[in-house]
Amino acid sequence: MKITVKGLRASFGDHEVVKGIDLAIPSRQITAIIGPSGCGKSTFLRCLNRMHELVPGASRAGQVLLDDTDVYADDVDPVLVRRWVGMVFQKPNPFPSMSIKDNVVAGLRLTHRYDRKDAPGVIERALRQAALWDEVKDKLNDPGTSLSGGQQQRLCIARALAVNPDVILLDEPCSALDPIATARIEELLLEIRRDYTMVIVTHNMGQAQRVAEHTAFFLQGELVEFDTTAALFGQPRDSRTADYIAGRFG
């Protein structure tokens, strides 16, 4: 297990949105989280790399173990947690002040690990992994924001990969993209899934089934069901799961 979550609760002010979740996320696989809007998927995800606490008024209880380290232990620096657990957001957010290649190495620059000699290799490797290299190799100095939405999102994935994380959290990475761009990202996730542990939040049942080995179904801040993707979609044990995947609510 890469990540073990124990009794996780999270709130905004006194509004509790994650209500005691236990979940074990396997190493070097893709785990999908599905559930209706507002059920706490993003909040859960953001607890895994301590992004949740950046929101004013946010609070949390319970444990998140990365390998065997409690990321919420007193002596753990949240900034370091985020170096191991990267994130890709719903809306592509390349840095507008940076070129394509500077975007890729932005994480290294932000963490003082940038090395001018290594940079070209790092940039090419990350862009190849993100299946973007061929499209941008001749215009690495163009601004990152000059790319299309789908390309921008792959750039953001390259940026996350370049810092060599253990885990990558993806919060609806394709929801702003068209089907072709979506397919390319799914392809790339499948390609790199043996090298990273990935957790992807998605509203797209098809996407969960195409990319994820395991799927978790959340409802109103609780984990209703967690199983292999085949089992969860094939023979859901809980009637609420069955209703949701059949499109009867949410």
Added chain:
Amino acid sequence: MSDETATMAAPAVGRAALHTPTRGRAARWYERLIELGLAGCGMTSIVVTIGIVVILAHESKDFFAHVGLGEFLGSTKWTPIIGDHHSYGVWPLLSATLTTAAIALAVAIPLGLLAAIYLSEYAAPRTRKIIKPALELLAGVPTIVFGYFAITTLTPALRDYIPGLSGGNLLSAGLMMGVMIVPLVASLSEDAIYAVPQSLREAAAGLGGGAFEAIRKVIVPSAWSGIAAAITLAASRAIGETMIVAIAAGNEARFGFDPRQPGQTATAYIVDISKGETPHGSVAYQTIFAVAAMLFVMTLIMNVISHRLSRRLRAAARA
């Protein structure tokens, strides 16, 4: 009256409501009147600006016919009234203007930028609510107050540390001007930094960047065109500032960039000559307009740069 017709017409659904007769000519005239009034207000500033340009051009044309642009820009002696042989080299005024402006910016840019970063990225909302108006209050202090403070307090204090500092000097005037401009830089930069999308801050945090690294490498660069616009505006403010330099800089038109020495900026010269009894139409009188024209061109260039930059900022924000 138009309000009444509007509320009366509102419940009536359908096309007929659009043709309610009371909401016809009167209301339309009313709106047309307001539009004209507002346009008139807008025009006033344009008319005044054009008037200034015309007068400046007209009066300095006579000056340059008499003196020549070569001497104006080529000589370092400025003695338009004193002595028998008059010199019209603008460099003494320009050197003092540039020196005080440079000192002011050296104070205002770092302080203003750091204040802006503190306000937008670190200060708690409550602190922000107190500090921002306080800063803007500082911007409202009449500049003559800064000028007197410079000459009565700052210069005597600095004299203990800087040997050879003369009573009126470019340094005190520049420093005080810097303090005066801090709120302008801080306020405009803060707006620019505040407008950086939250998603970029999240992206930086998600990559494992510390707060200060994110500010340095992502947030400030993203807000850069807005900050640069603030700086150019500050520069044109520094070039155009009059009262502080007229009081504290010594009012001696001497060429040089030594901040310990007295000097006379272009604005201070205009004040000085305007209060004397310079005969209307004399060359000395015309120098006012030549110097003013030069100032006008300098600030115009600054404002054009500032305008370009903020337009780029808005374009970037939309992207």
